[in-house]
Structure formats: structure tokens, C-alpha cells
Amino acid sequence: MLPSASGGFRKLERGLRMSSDDIAIRISNLSKCYFIYDRSQDRLKQYLYPRLQKLMGRQPKNYFREFWALRDISLEVKKGEIVGIIGRNGSGKSTLLQIICGILTQTSGTFETKGRVAALLELGSGFNPEFTGRENVYMNGAIIGLSKEEIDARFDDITAFADIGEFIEQPIKMYSSGMVVRLAFAVSACVEPDILIVDEALAVGDAKFQAKCFRRFEELVSRGATILFVTHSTEQVVRHCDWALLLDKGQIVMRGHSRDIVNAYLDMLFGVERVKRPDSDLKTKNLQIAGNAQNISRFETDKFENRAGYNTYEFRWGNHDAEIFDFCISSGGNLNVTRIETGQPVIMTIWVKFHRRVELPIYGLTIKTPDGVTVFGSNSRDFDNGPLFLAGERGICKVSFTLRNQHLGAGEYLLSFGVAEEQAGEIVPLDRRYDAVCLQVLNHSSRAFGLVDCSMNVEVTAVS
Template identity: 60%
Template sequence: MSSEIAIKVENLSKCYQIYDQPRDRLKQFIIPRTQRILGLQPKQYYREFWALSDISFEIKKGETVGVIGRNGSGKSTLLQMICGTLSPTAGSITTLGRIAALLELGAGFNQEFTGRENVYMNASVLGLSNNEIDTRFDEIAAFADIGEFIEQPVKTYSSGMYARLAFSIAINVDPEILIVDEALAVGDTRFVAKCMRRIKDIQARGASILFVSHDVGSVRTLCERAIWLDKGSLVEQGDVFPVTGRFTEYMFSDEKSEQDALHDVLTDLYKEPPLQADATLTGGQATADSSTTATSSASIQAPAEYLPALDARPVTHWGSHKGIILTATIRDEQGAAKDIFAWGEALNILVEVNVPKDISREHLSVAFSIKDLKGTDLIVSTTHDFEFRRLPDKERFGVSFELTNPLVTGKYLLVAAVENRQHRDIHYYEYVEGAHYFASLANERLFGLFQPSIEQQILV
């Protein structure tokens, strides 16, 4: 294995034997052996369940990779085999470097031992000497922040205290490979933020990180690449943004069967056709006296040849009625669509749609968001926010959103969506992530993600 590779997985498979009744396990232990001795074909008393099937990938040193997939997709089984707590049925795993893992709450903890005793036991398993643990114990206890409970048996701990202590041990042994399996799902917001900062510190030191989470936002924030598993099979691996985008698209494809939804996503992966706007609907000027304005197609007069279509390279594109969104662009005060905007410049986000009459307007909403290239939502607005605006009964109309550009220098993308907001779980008629790509430029040196206009006063 190359010295640049931290983890190499080749043709990995894991099969479990499923017994319908307890006595079938005893039968399987005795009867097939007897049948083989007698020269008979041995009978099988179990069903095979393949938790993983023929998985292969590599993770380079210093790389952070997210593992995504629904419950039961094989994520935890994969991580347990990489850590060595499970043996594969077929295939091989090669790792290079000290591994620290958080596979589940309290994995490896002795319930009767105190927190202190478990720190020494777990850290020694991870390769630290007693002297090294002595040196780091105060730092481990301070990060866990469980106070006097460090001297109490861990069977008295809450789930959050388990997570705190387990995470603190794992990150304080200087791992070369850190494996985190949903460990951040438990704990208060303050502790999760502290964990995320420490993971980024470990990243900066050049460690390889394998991160499992159902939170696509966290995966996009931390990871460079993503591995998508489904029912034990590798669906896709690659750059984190498109892979997580297609996974999200698959998860939202609730109007179709699972097989059809996955087929559509994979078809888009290998052939994403350009999205074309309807040439009969042309660009329009937004009304300036409202932050959100709906306009009918009759008021849109610009020549058809100037109509910018949706970008032909959306990251993801799904929905029960794909084709409703005709255009989604960001324009300046003169109504010109551009790819570069200055900080503080007036922005007009125009979404033009063609909504069939059979879709009720009662809970219909048009929305946009601006994301960074990691996929983090920076600005989100919908016609359903604040004072609800009922959208026109006409099929074709446009919605204009106006704001002053608060984005610091960087690259961004526009998301456009048409939604049904009747229930808490939003139904998407159409969702286009990457309808328009653009950059923001600021002459000033600004920090943070975005910078609104702020009035300053010096009081003496």
C-alpha cells in the first residue's frame, strides 16, 4: 500500500447468519457436520444477510471523508471492520496509523469502572503508556467537563456524559486516523460546537478522518469527499457536494419507489441534460417597493434572446414536478443577470415559474437560498415567510426578492425551489441547487461568512 494512503478497502463484504428460531442455531452446528460425514448434501438452517457487499475505496493521509446513507445501509458495520472489532466475510482492509474511534456511546467502557479508570483503560488500548495518560489526564477531564462524575462509575452517567468522555479520550491520543460514528448526535449545542472545533484542529494536524453523520450540513462542513452506501452497496463516492446533493435528492424522492428514485439519481449522475427555459417567458424588472414581489408573465417584456436559462450544471435537481421553474437568476439594479457582484450592491433574485392549474395555491411557496460551495445555507427566503403572500392563480408568473449583497469575497450558488408548505415536512414540487453560480467581491477586508451594513458609534 502506498505511504500516502491511510485506509484501503478492497472488495469488502460482510455476511450475517440469520436464524428464525433459537433451535436452528443448534441444528446448524450439528446436522450439516453429520450429513457431510455421511456423504450427504448438508442442509442450511439460516438465511444470509449481506450487510456489506463488495465495497472498495481508499482514503489518503490528511483526507476527511464522510460516510452517508440511510439507517441499515452498512455504515456502522463498515467502521467496525475498519477498527478491527468485526471480521470481514470477504475482502481486505489495510490501515496505516494509530486509529481512535467513537463507534457508539460507551463502546469499550466498563460499566463498573469510574470515569478515571475508563480513561486509563481506553487510552492504553489506543496505544498510550501510563506516563502519557498521566500527562494528558487533566486535559481529557477538562474537555469532557463532567466535573466530579469523573470519579463515579460510568453506569451512573447520562448518554451525554458518555459521549463527552468517549470523545475526549479519542481526540487526546493524537490519532492518525479518527473515526466518528454519529457521536455528535448526543450532547448540547455548546459541546457539539467544541467537538467540531477540535475535529478541525485534528484535520489541521494532518490526520485522516472518517465521519459518519445523518446531518448532510455537518458532512459538507467537515469533509472533502463522501462515500454513499445503500443497503450494503456502494452507490457513489467523490467530491462531497455533488455526492451529498444526490443523496439528498434520493431521500426526498418520496413520490416514487426506492428503485425508481435511485435509478433516476444515478441517471442524472452520468447524464445531466442542460435545463432550458421556455422561450416565451422573458426576463422582467422587479418592483422596487417590496422585498418580495410576484409578477405575471404579461408584465415581462425583455427580448427572448436575453432570457438566461437555468444553469446547465445544477448540483442537484429533483421534485415531483420538475420543469416548473423556468429561470432563476441574480440581477443588478438594471435587470442584468451577472456572475460577479460587489459587496453592498443591490441584488434582485428573480425566479420565474410555470405552475400547473391542478397545484393548489393555498400553501404554494416560491423560495430561494444562497449557499457557499460547501452547501451551507447562508441566506434563505420564501414567499411563505413573515406576512404570507398568496401566489397568483395564473400558471406563469415571476417572484422577485430584493436585498443588499452582504456576502464577503467568495464563490456562491443560488438555489431555487417551489414548495408546498401545508405541513411541517416541506414537499418540493421542484428544487434546483446550483441554478446560478456567481462570485461576490469586496474592496474591504471582511471577515466571517457575510457582512451586513452596520452603523458604528464611538461613545465617550
């Protein structure tokens, strides 16, 4: 995998059979069980009573409950890959990383790592708060297996990357959380590990430091290093990871393409099942829906999936109380377009069918790049006079998102639409269609590049 011009990573082909030399991490049927005691005295009972019961010829009794943090985890990670691990809190992500690092011991199963492993786990883990930054650098380097001479040779690079100035000579307990993570990442990344493990620590750093970290990821990967990356930032997973896996309740629920895993994770967070596609034998009733300037006919059989620009790889979920059953992109006086021109107003219209009364529906639009970077997102609740449609028991409404000052940069984009309902302060998805429509933006008036065209003007004036 190599850095790409777009700022992400160019994916490696994984169709070839992996030899044992290609594997950086191999995990087989790994499990971790904790004993949960309801009362403190049960620990003493568990230590004494089963032994006495065995001596008396009785069946030993357990005074604990089993909690399996991990269950039968098996996976292989190739050298030079960045793998994202996502999941809800308590799903077993940190436990898995701590076992790979050797901090925890598994209950059963095996794992194998090849090369030097460096880890950035919980904030400040591995640091002594009474030691100075310099002392902690040498202590952490020794833990990883570096000699004093090797740390001496890397110390200037570590301090330059951490960029904490004179605080390197101060005790860690005086550091801010951002300074701690900067130093911790600098130590882990600058020792040139074969495997780098990062557990949500980058969330503490600012945008500038995060960009610096990802550039360092690129450098490590170009040298053949492997990175395991745990984060709650779904965009970072989509943009930077070769592939990802989803953990839940200590088990691997899904693994594969990063975008698919992220969509499944979002689905899991909202706690609703994915929308099932309605039966195809629908009535061909003609629905006349009045537009602002014209009437546009919609047929129930001529649905969302049949429109030009529809992305067959969309991800859709919701509780099915409403359905987004059609869409239309219009610009420059043309309907159902798949290409638009930068600078031209665009109207993105969806048709929503309600199967029950929804008091406060929320309609949303998100525009993303193909690698998952959000360019724009908003919803009807963001406006003081937002369109609140009070549906009857059953009803159809048309929702138009008008982008009056559209200045998207030339390229391809994915549109996501959604309708949700607010219930007791919670947002309940009724129908969300992620990455549902492909849209190409053309720019014949400028050679500007990037995600937006700011209509830059250049003036040069002689001053002497």
C-alpha cells in the same frame, strides 16, 4: 491538508500517484453477511440438521436468510485526509467502521490500517457505566495500547478537553449524554491516534463543543492523522472533508467531491430521480410575464442555463411535474445582475412551469457559501400569507423572493431555488436546483469581513 483562513480545510492535491507509504487505510472486496432466522428454533436446526444431512449423503439445507450488510467494499484513504461517509440508516456505515476498528469480523475481503486506531462509535461504547470517568480513561487508553505512564502524561489534557469538572471522579452512569461524548472524544483525540474514527457521536455535543472538536481535527490532520467521519450533517461533510463516499444497501454508490456526494445523498433521501433536461427543440413562443413595476419578456429558448451567473455544476432533481425554467436577479434598478452591493435590496425571481395541477406548491430559496455553509434559507410556507399558487392542469407562474434588508458580507455565494408540493404531510420535490446561480456581493462602504455586515458603529468615550 492544512487549516485554511476560512475555517475549513485547504484540500490536498490528489493528482499524484499514491505510494503504499501514503496509504493509511486500504480495503479490498470487504463484505459482511449476517444470518437472519425467522424463528428461534431455526438456529438449533441450522446447528444440527446440516451435519446430519451430510452424514446421510444429502444436500445440506439452510434454515436462515442471508443479509449482506456490506458488499465488496474497496477503497484507499491517504494519510492526512478527512473522509466523510454518508448514507441512509442501515446502509452499512457503522458496520464498516466497526470492522476497521476490529470490533466485527468481516465475512470476506481484507483491510489494512497503519498506526494506532482510536474510535468514537456509539454513545458510551467502550465505557463501563459503573467505573468513574478517571477509571474509564485508563481502561480505554489500555485498550488502545497505551501504557499507564503514557496515559498519566496525557490525563490532564484529556480532562481539560472534556471539561466535565469534578464529574471525572463520578461513575459514568451519572453523566448526561453530552458529558459522555465529551469524555469519549477527549480520550480518542488526545491519545494522538494515527487514525481517528468518528461515528455520528458529535451530533450529541453542543455548538461550542463541536467547534472545539473540529479544531482538534485540524491539529490531528496537520500531524498526518487520518479521520473517517460519519455524520448526517451534510454541511459538515462539505466544509470539513477532503472527499466523501456514499453508501447504500451495503455498497459504495458514489465517491468523490464532498458537495457532489452530498447532493446525491439528498437526492437519495427524497427518493426521486434527478430531473432530465428537456429537449432543446422547444418552441420560441414569447411569454410576457408582468412584473411589479415593469414587463419582462421571457423566451422558452432563452432558458435558465443561458443566463449570466448560471453555475454549470448545479445539482438538479425532482419528479418533473414542475420546472424552474428561468431566473432573474435584480438590484439597484438593474436586471440580470451577477453582482450586488451589500445593503441594497435584491429581488430574485424565478419562473415555474407546471405540467399538472398542484394544489399547494411551496417555493424556496437558499443562499450558501461555496464551501457549503448555509447563510440564509426560507420558503413560502414560512409566511402566514405565503403565496400559494393554484396551478391549472398546465400553467406558468412567476415567484419573486425580495430581500429587503440584505446585508451579506463581501464574497461569492451560491443560490438554490426549489418548488415542492405537500402531499399527506410529506414534502415532494417537483424541481430543485441546488447551487444553481453564482452571485458576487461587493461592499464598498465597509471593510467588515465575514458572512454578514452588521453595519457596526464604534463609539469611544473618555470616562476619566
